Amino acid sequence: MPIVRQSKKRDAMLALLRATGRHPSAEQVYQGLKPDYPDLSLATVYRNLGQLCEQGLVRRVGTVNGQERYDGQTAPHSHFICNRCGRVADLPRLSPGEGCVERLGVQYGFTAESWEFIVRGLCEDCKEF
């Protein structure tokens, strides 16, 4: 595991992810930073997203229309995903009882590293088709 150096672009990515509530895709992060970093490469975005996830600073939310979405908010919470427009919205924490996942791990023999609750449906705007 190599040491992590300071990187302007990675810092900007994390700042963007923390500032937005939109749970952007890699492409959207790229488009969002391209104006400020004209020589930004999409490969750099993917590499840094992966690294930020490994560091636990960013979470993968799930794939929407074939594209992974990322979240810079690390406090535990859940997500709503619109099946029509692909919008990802935050929901309050929704989880089974305290210690529930741990007990299941013992029972089924796994070690839980993370868990998530996702609601899918139609958002306010898409309801009226």
Added chain:
Amino acid sequence: MPIVRQSKKRDAMLALLRATGRHPSAEQVYQGLKPDYPDLSLATVYRNLGQLCEQGLVRRVGTVNGQERYDGQTAPHSHFICNRCGRVADLPRLSPGEGCVERLGVQYGFTAESWEFIVRGLCEDCKEF
């Protein structure tokens, strides 16, 4: 929405998905049926998986290593996904309190169509690295 005709291959896909507990990918469904249906096409597998999902007979479980996984079990339950070997296992139903999602829908303005709880970590075999 066109009428749904009887199809040997689609029936076989559904039977396979209902019989297995492995939550296979499209490719795995294809490989599993190829012996019995030598002229089966991967495009057919994808098309029928999509249709079965629309009909509510099959559920998408989530992407593991870039591949979507499918589940023929429609009774409500949750899933464990191994971060190392990609194994998907069933867990008992884990959900927030009765009516909780409905209340959130009212509060946040969405219409929920489905929800899922996913635990990720290391399975029994992968624990010992």
Added chain:
DNA sequence: TGATTAATAGGAATAATTCCTGTTAAGGAT
């Protein structure tokens, strides 16, 4: 200030999924 190597751009490569064209066959109408 120089050495080491993480970070990067840019473009090529990979691979899951979708699309397209001509053919086959399910099932209702005759």
Added chain:
DNA sequence: ATCCTTAACAGGAATTATTCCTATTAATCA
């Protein structure tokens, strides 16, 4: 039973999100 409409299909091409590769740049430490 036979004809008609069109859903289902095979096979292969196209699309596209993501990863990989190579040479270059720059962060950090001695």
